[in-house]
Amino acid sequence: MPEIILATLNAKHIHASLGLRYLYANLGELQPRAAIREFTIDPWPIDIAEQLLVEQPRIIGLGVYIWNAERSQQLVSLLKQVSPETIIVLGGPEVSHEWQNQAIVAQADYLITGQADLAFAALCDQLLRGEQPPGKVIEASPPPLETLQLPYAYYTEQDIAHRLIYVEASRGCPFKCEFCLSALDRSAVPFERGAFIQALEQLYQRGVRHFKFVDRTFNLNPEQSVALLEFFLARMDEQLFLHFEVIPDHLPERLRCTLQRFPAGSLQLEIGIQTFNPQVQRLINRKQDNAKSQANLHWLRNETQAHLHADLIIGLPGEDMQSFADSFDQLAALAPHEIQVGVLKRLKGSPIIRHSEPFQMRYNPAAPYNVLSTDRIDFPTMQRLNRFARYWEMVANSGRFQRSLPLLLDNQPFDRFMQFSDWLFSTTGQVHRIALKRLFELLHDGLTGPLSVPPATAARTLEADFNRSGIKGRPQFLRNTVDPDDGANLTTNRHAARQARHH
Structure with missing residues (x-):
């Protein structure tokens, strides 16, 4: 079992920690006594603690970042309760600055601030030889890059295939x-x-x-x-x-x-x-x-x-x-x-x-x-802008509404999308977890309502995007919209065309 475990909580499984692999690559003679263990922020910290401690490591090095700060704090608290003899070493940008009042730092045994590529190995060497480091906080200066072992060999075949x-x-x-x-x-x-x-x-x-x-x-x-x-x-x-x-x-x-x-x-x-x-x-x-x-x-x-x-x-x-x-x-x-x-x-x-x-x-x-x-x-306006950002990601950056987006933005991108954002929130009360089919329906209602786009124009444009989406089951507005060119129901036209082909 490894005496040293290098761990972190990634935001998603698809992410692979470059920082952990730098630390592992530069452990020198300690490398055979170490292992990398990556998790995500989704599991309960108690379950992560169980998985880490089952290997009975003497040292756990934990990378702390803005996205995992809260979960990491809970994890360290659990680890020190269950196994106080396990040495916890923290590093990463979230604890490299303003660490004096951070609870996670108070609970851990050691902290390395800055670029820990070489400093972590030096600290582990001291600890495993039974020596007492001079202090709890080690300030690591940026190492000369030519002295570093590159980490890329330590991406596994699973990493390459899936991350x-x-x-x-x-x-x-x-x-x-x-x-x-x-x-x-x-x-x-x-x-x-x-x-x-x-x-x-x-x-x-x-x-x-x-x-x-x-x-x-x-x-x-x-x-x-x-x-x-x-x-x-x-x-x-x-x-x-x-x-x-x-x-x-x-x-x-x-x-x-x-x-x-x-x-x-x-x-x-x-x-x-x-x-x-x-x-x-x-x-x-x-x-x-x-x-x-x-x-x-x-x-x-x-x-x-x-x-x-x-x-x-x-x-x-x-x-x-x-x-x-x-x-x-x-x-x-x-x-x-x-x-x-x-x-x-x-x-x-x-x-x-x-x-x-x-x-x-x-x-x-x-x-x-x-x-x-x-x-x-002010705070209410900042909240409006937050919703603007989330809806923009959902609609514009998703790539699903390439034909409809110019219709939505016209020649006033910010004003029109903010108007749509305000309407969307007042209508749904949601800023996430809107099903794609429902989002098409909401876009249609927003375009034809507050943004005053003619219904037939909105329907034709959204239909082009919908047909690219691969979603089964047509939205209600595509079943009911009237085509102004001949006054006939769009769905009725398709049905008649199918009948004509059969005859």
């Missing part, structure tokens, strides 16, 4: 956007290219075809970016899919030419816009050339086949609802395939905290620490 495979070509970020923990980094540092590409080749040979890069700024170094893209272009097949996060205002010509060579369905670019308001950008120390960003988005949308996923944030300091609406409309006009509307979260350690009092920013005290109100957006 997302995360990779990183670099660590850190040179930008100082205050809502992000990467604002604490000094710079972005690449891994040695030859070793990293060799690791990618090994993953590719093992059958990996979906690579999700976690780099904050993949296109910061165009030479590195192009080299990696060329690696994948030389191995392109129908299954290959790549995800990169890119900065929007940096797209040199060599990189453009390379991006143009990727076929449809093979490349997704996540593009952080966050806001187009220059005053808000200055306030949060975000350096972004809006004109270049818009031009690059336009070029990517029209000159490449990449799937574009662009991000906006609700609730930034200094931004009111109209400012957010303006950014949303500008971004919608550029037609990315998805607009991810997120609500500002006060990540522990992020510099955004300095704006809390000047802008009366009030945050949820529990994870995910989302902003509840500001001096520009």
Whole structure:
């Protein structure tokens, strides 16, 4: 049985922890005495505790993140009640900052703050040799990347077959956007290219075809970016899919030419816009050339086949609802395939905290620490915007309403979708778990009601989307709508056509 267990609670089973695999890869001589055990946030913590303790480990290293903070706290509490002799070592971004008053830290035996790739192995070595570390909290400095063993060999065949495979070509970020923990980094540092590409080749040979890069700024170094893209272009097949996060205002010509060579369905670019308001950008120390960003988005949308996923944030300091609406409309006009509307979260350690009092920013005290109100957006309005974000994900980002979405948004994307969002909530009282067939019916009622779209136009457009959905059983509005071209019932027309074919 392993003496050391590396564990975490992932948000979903499809996720595989890159951090645990880095820790395991760098255990050195202790590696044969260790094992990785991953769970999700769905099981009861008591059941996870049982599974961990059945192996009787001496040390449990637990990765704590914003999505598993509450469950991890419950798990540690249970572990220390049932098996107080088991040593609990915490790490991860959620406990690396502002840890002094966290109950989970008080209950655990040790905490490693920062990048624990090497520090965890050193601590385990001390503990297993019976030595007493000098203190409970170990502050780990970022290790030189050339000293690290890469973790990719420790993705199992099951991981490759069923889970997302995360990779990183670099660590850190040179930008100082205050809502992000990467604002604490000094710079972005690449891994040695030859070793990293060799690791990618090994993953590719093992059958990996979906690579999700976690780099904050993949296109910061165009030479590195192009080299990696060329690696994948030389191995392109129908299954290959790549995800990169890119900065929007940096797209040199060599990189453009390379991006143009990727076929449809093979490349997704996540593009952080966050806001187009220059005053808000200055306030949060975000350096972004809006004109270049818009031009690059336009070029990517029209000159490449990449799937574009662009991000906006609700609730930034200094931004009111109209400012957010303006950014949303500008971004919608550029037609990315998805607009991810997120609500500002006060990540522990992020510099955004300095704006809390000047802008009366009030945050949820529990994870995910989302902003509840500001001096520009009161709580009821923030709730409306939260619902806007959830319904946008359900309708626009789902890809199920490609024909109907332009009808819904027309030439006033934010105002019309907010009107639809308000109506949808007043009608259903729900922000999730709306069955797809019912959602088609609600879209029809919203289009023909508050948004004043002619019923026949709404029905024809929604019918095109419905026919692509694969859902059985037609919604009521498609059975009853009258076609203005001949005044006949649409269903009656189909029935008559079928009879004519039989005769």
